[in-house]
Amino acid sequence: xxxxxxGSLEESTKNLFAKxxxxxxxxxxxxxxxxxxxxxxxxxxxAQEVSRYVEHGFFDCGLTGYDWIQENKxxxxxxxxxxxxxxxxxxxxxxxxxxxxSPVKSxxxxxxxxxxxxxxxxxxxxxxDLNIPIHVEFSWGATExxxxxxxxAIVDITETGSSLRANKLRIxxxxxxxxxxxxxxxxSWADPVKRKKIEVIALLLRGALxxxxxxxxxxxxxxxxxxxxxxxxxxxxxxxxxxxxHPDWVALETIIDESVAREIIPQLKALGAEGIVEYPxxxxxx
Numbered sequence: 001x002x003x004x005x006x007g008s009l010e011e012s013t014k015n016l017f018a019k020x021x022x023x024x025x026x027x028x029x030x031x032x033x034x035x036x037x038x039x040x041x042x043x044x045x046x047a048q049e050v051s052r053y054v055e056h057g058f059f060d061c062g063l064t065g066y067d068w069i070q071e072n073k074x075x076x077x078x079x080x081x082x083x084x085x086x087x088x089x090x091x092x093x094x095x096x097x098x099x100x101x102s103p104v105k106s107x108x109x110x111x112x113x114x115x116x117x118x119x120x121x122x123x124x125x126x127x128x129d130l131n132i133p134i135h136v137e138f139s140w141g142a143t144e145x146x147x148x149x150x151x152x153a154i155v156d157i158t159e160t161g162s163s164l165r166a167n168k169l170r171i172x173x174x175x176x177x178x179x180x181x182x183x184x185x186x187x188s189w190a191d192p193v194k195r196k197k198i199e200v201i202a203l204l205l206r207g208a209l210x211x212x213x214x215x216x217x218x219x220x221x222x223x224x225x226x227x228x229x230x231x232x233x234x235x236x237x238x239x240x241x242x243x244x245x246h247p248d249w250v251a252l253e254t255i256i257d258e259s260v261a262r263e264i265i266p267q268l269k270a271l272g273a274e275g276i277v278e279y280p281x282x283x284x285x286x
Contacts, residue, residue, distance in 0.1 A: 002042035002201075003050040003062025006031065009180065010044060012084060013063060019208035019282045020201075039197060048118075051076055051183060060188035061198045067094060067157070067178035071122050077184040080202045084180060084209060085159060091179045094119055097144075097169040098153045107173055108132055110153055116146045117155035119175075126175050144169060207283035215261055216279045218253040225272040226250060232267050234260060255284060 004013055004024070014024045023036045031044045045053065050064035051074035061079065069076065083091060096115070098104045111132050116139040117123045127134040139146065143154045144167040155175060158164055164171065182202050188194045221229050226241065229252065233239055239254035252273075256264070261278055268276060 001059050002035075002040055003053055003059035003064070004033065004042050004044045005047035005050060005063055005180075006044040007046060009047060009063075009085065016082070016084060016205060016208055019211065020204035021283075048072075054183050054185050057185050057187060059185065060194055061182060061184040061201070063180055063182055065092075065178045066181055067092075067119060067122065067176060069181065069183065070176070071119055073121075074183075075186070077186060077189045079182040079184050079189075079198060080206060082180045082182055082205055082209060084212075090159060091177045092157050092159045093177050094122070094155055094157050094175045095164075096153060096155050096172045096175060097147070097164055098172055099148050100168045100170045102148065102152075102170070104153065104172060110134060113152035114150075115153045115155060116143055116151040118143065119155055119157075122175060123155045203285060204283060207285040210284040210286070211281035213258055214255050214281055214284055215258045216253065216281055217256055217261065217265075217276070218251065218279075219268060219273040219276040220244065220249055220251050221268075221271070221273040223248050223250055226252075228271050229268060229273060232264055232271065234264075255281070 004010070017024050022040070024033045024042075026033045026044065033042055033044060035042060043059075047064045048068050048071070050059070050062040051069045051072050053059050054062045054076050055074040063082065069078070085092060096107060104110055107127065107130055111134065114135045114137060115123060116137050118139050120136055120138050123136050127136070137151065139154070143156050144163065147154055147169070153172070154169075156164070157178070161171070182198075182205065184195075184198050189198065217233070230239060233252075233254050234256055239252045242251045244251055265276055265278070
């Protein structure tokens, strides 16, 4: 039984599983998906709740943020990191923010004041560790609009900070970094059959994420240019070299970062490579 995050991560999670090899389909407003694997069943619920249901055993494993594992103090196995979101493949941050014009320069300046956040327990622990008395209230959403009229500061999540800047907010401090994790129930992890399945899921999801920033590259090249070409290609390992029917030519294939493909393809062409093909990848498993 698999716990999947409902909401902003839903589509990116389904896309990630598709690249990993599992097709997850849902009907409109349905929380019970169809998965093309007879060994898997699942439910879509809010990421805030996944870790609790994994801990209690309703889910054998699930995907949720490190922030909600900490917020719920869930006693679960953290199987692997899966750094992805609806918009990027970078970690997010929970940050303490105030209006740009606020005199607050540090958390200590908020002593005795009011902070709104969805991450209530973590925020309380943060200020308690700093010995700063604070009033923390739960926010149901649209937290950015609550300062300065309703509260003095907020603790909110951000990837790039663009939304905070658009709302004229300034970051005072960072409470924690977070990313999606695959977690498992302790009893399920102790079951050899379930653990093997969870490890397969982890392997293929990691492979799908690794592939998102990489591409495959293959080409034909004169044998005389082989040394120069292999020095140019930043391969994961050495590129695969295969003989062609013409003894003076070889075929090469490798995997590279997508960001450098545009730079090295012209170099490869200048070195004599022909029939250069760049192609997308679904999984890269190390």
